[in-house]
Amino acid sequence: MTSLSDFPITRSWPPLHPERLQLYAYPTPNGVKISMMLEEIGLPYDAYLVGFDKSGEEGKNFTATFPNNKIPAIIDPNGPDGKPMALFESGAIMLYLAEKTGTKLMLEGAARWQVIQWIMWRMAGLGPMFGQFGFFHLYAGTRVEDPIPRERYRLEAERLLKVLDGQLEGREWVVGDYSLADISIAPWVDAFVKYYKGHEKVDWASLRNVPAYLERFRAIPAYQRSLNIPPVPEK
Structure with missing residues (x-):
């Protein structure tokens, strides 16, 4: 081309x-x-x-x-x-x-590989599992009578949130400094709460760090702008 x-x-x-x-x-x-x-x-x-x-x-x-x-x-x-x-x-x-x-959002040295690691974790785990959770708990999957897939994705969503919660212990951001790891992960956590109402289905109250992390991320101006890029016409 x-x-x-x-x-x-x-x-x-x-x-x-x-x-x-x-x-x-x-x-x-x-x-x-x-x-x-x-x-x-x-x-x-x-x-x-x-x-x-x-x-x-x-x-x-x-x-x-x-x-x-x-x-x-x-x-x-x-x-x-x-x-x-x-x-x-x-x-x-x-x-x-x-x-x-x-971009400095990749960080440097060993931290750079930590950023890549958490981007891969989001790609392989958090995103796909949260998406399946939403399908079975909110969308067409709710018509499936077998409870096993619904519970399977609920439990995995809960497990992944606990992994993230543990990583955030003593840190404001996933790899310490704000980075592309956060830009990759946090929008999915926000969607899990805002659109899937997932916090009502998992043990959200036991999470010590994720709720505050999500609020910090929501306050970032670039994130607030990105929620309407590209603009979606009002219905």
């Missing part, structure tokens, strides 16, 4: 500023963490709202560019070797942008 017009997605979402990074997202926990990261590092970007229903020509163009057909995704017009590059998966996008910009 030598220009943005080579990517099928640009037929449905024409670039507003072709020289800027192009973000395709929806303000879910996965989408929010990329817009928040971009807000924090100050890299110019344009954001395009991509809904859950990717049918029709828009859906075909999105999938032709990003095979997993999930948000968030980006096109960097100034990718490796100066060539445009499309990238999906929020964890990969975070690490790519961190390497591209050298």
